[in-house]
Amino acid sequence: MERLIEKGLMFGNLIRVNSGAWVSLYNRALKKITGKETAQAEFHIDLSGYSPEIGDELGDMDYLRPDGGNRQFILLTTEQKTAPMLNADLSVLRDVLQGFIAENESQLFSLTARDAVVGEVDDQVWQVSSPADLLNISRLSISADTTGNHVAEADQLTALIDRFRNEPDGWYDDVLIARMIEQAQKTGDVLRHPVDLQHTEFEVPDFWTSDFGGVYVIRSAREPAMIFADPAQQVDVPGKLTLTLDDRNKIAAWLARNALAEPIIAARGADAAPILRQKIDFILVDAATRLGIDTGNASRAELRRAGARMGNQLPPEIRGLAALLRYAEQGGDWPVIDSGDPAYFYAVRATPGPARDLVNRLLSELSPDDVRQMFITHKPLFYRLYQTWDDKKREYVANFLAREYQIDKQGTRDALFGGEPGMTEPASAPAAGPWGASRASLSEAAAVPDIKGPWGG
Structure with missing residues (x-):
């Protein structure tokens, strides 16, 4: 992992x-x-105030989630909003804290x-003992105060001021006035500088x-679903389609039915040829290192x-x-690729929308050799798999990401996935055969308006 740290691909921007x-x-x-303190005179913190150095010192890499409870956070500066979030067990935590x-x-x-400022992100669920309990998480609530309780003290002063203003004898209540003065010495002038977190x-x-081996809960789709990374954790949930990552055909059909994915070639604004070419490179690097084939300097020609x-x-x-690359560059007949083809999930991306x-x-x-997409969208999985790769692949991936992604992160994201997602739901696509049973094809996934050619539009 030292290579990633040196190139700013891990623990960067802390x-x-x-x-x-x-x-x-x-x-x-x-x-x-x-109940503990650090002896370190210098360390780094992420968005939530978590420090990998302190985690190592305490022997607890999740010390801001004591006893597996709600996520705690520590703010020393509002500049933490630009930092990454490490060890996030819930994908929305970074967006929530930034907001x-x-x-x-x-x-x-x-x-x-x-x-x-010390705070807590409360999922308002007392106990998550089974995957079905995850559906109770629909809202996150944040409570925060300083270690000196400035917010609570300000609330008390505000309440005293309201009493002073509204009680008929407030002007003559020496005890109330004395309490206000004493409280103001702790909080300052809350009328000119109110302390009220919104x-x-x-x-x-x-x-x-990350609970239960990794679970996706997608309720904004017209057909809500839960998708489990670990088949052993799958449970039936009334009113929700439940799938595992092994159900590739069913996932593809679900994505198509709900217009949640589209072929890269059909996507507006996507320069499909270079994206497909790079995906091929990633797959060749993985295969070459597994087979012990020398790739020289790992240039495209060598690969x-x-x-x-x-x-x-x-x-x-x-x-x-x-x-698909030949079609993108030369035209001709649309390649017939359905979800049974190993290339299928490499050839699609999410459509704009809240679940993008x-x-x-x-x-x-579902396309684990596309290491760039994994690094951008699923860092916990990337870091876990990185440790299992051959050193040749590690070197290639680290050099590529440092060279091609770190230079222009937002530009790369826009090129791969499009602009920032809107909150409107995508139009539903025609069902791809019987309920969750048939294989979806790229042409079905491409059922979007204003696309010319053999896209199904």
Whole structure:
């Protein structure tokens, strides 16, 4: 993993904590949450205030989720909103915390100027003992205060001021006035500088969780579904389609029925040829390292020569992607590729909509050799699989991501997945045969308007 860290592909853009004042504030917050303190004089924190160095020191890489409860967070600065989030067990946590900081930035800026802010992200579910309980997670609530309870103290002063204003004898109540003065010494002037955190409730229609081996909960689709990475964890849930990653044909049919995915070639604004070409490269690198075939400097020409030496061991995904690439560059007959073809999930991307990012994360699990998509959409899976790869593949992937992705992250995301998703639901697509049983084809997945050619539109 050192190679990834050196290239800024792991633990990159973390906030550096290297002043005595910040360390002291962090220790106060850490003691409040865990009862422990760090002896380190310098460390790095992510969006939630989690530090990998402190996790290693404490022997607990999930110390901001004590006893497996709700996620806690520590804010030393509003600049944490630009940092990544490590060890997120719920896919929406980063967006929720970023939204909370953005909506309350001026208040949090004032609070963090004098103290650390400690908070909790509450899923409002008392117990998640089975996968069915995940459906109870529909809203996340954030509560936060400084270690000195400035928000609570300000609320008390506000209540006293309201009493002073509204009670007929408030002007003559010396005890009330004395309490107000004493409270104001703790909080400052809450009339000129009110301490009131807003927008602390967030709807969560769709999410991925690491619980139960990894589960996708997608409720914004017209046909809500739960998709399990571990087949052993699958349970039937009334009113919800339940699938596993092994149900490739059924997943493809579900995506098509709900217009959640589209062929890269049919996608508006996508330059399909270079995207397909790069996917072929990734698959060839994986195959070459597994077969012990030398790829030289791993240039595209070297990879093509390595592919030619594979003979009947050439990955089957290559044939389907090569046919699509020829179509993209030369035209001709539309290649017949259905969900039974290993190339199918490499050839599609999520359509615009509220579930776009989550569907792209799901597709990365179904097309695991597309390491760029996996790195962008599903970092926990990327880091786990990276440790299992041959060192040649690790070197190629790290160099590629540092060279091609780190330079222009947003540009790469837009090229691969389109612009930021809107909140409108996509139009439903025609059903691809009997309920969840038939194989979906790329032409069915491409049932979108205004697309010329053999796309089914």
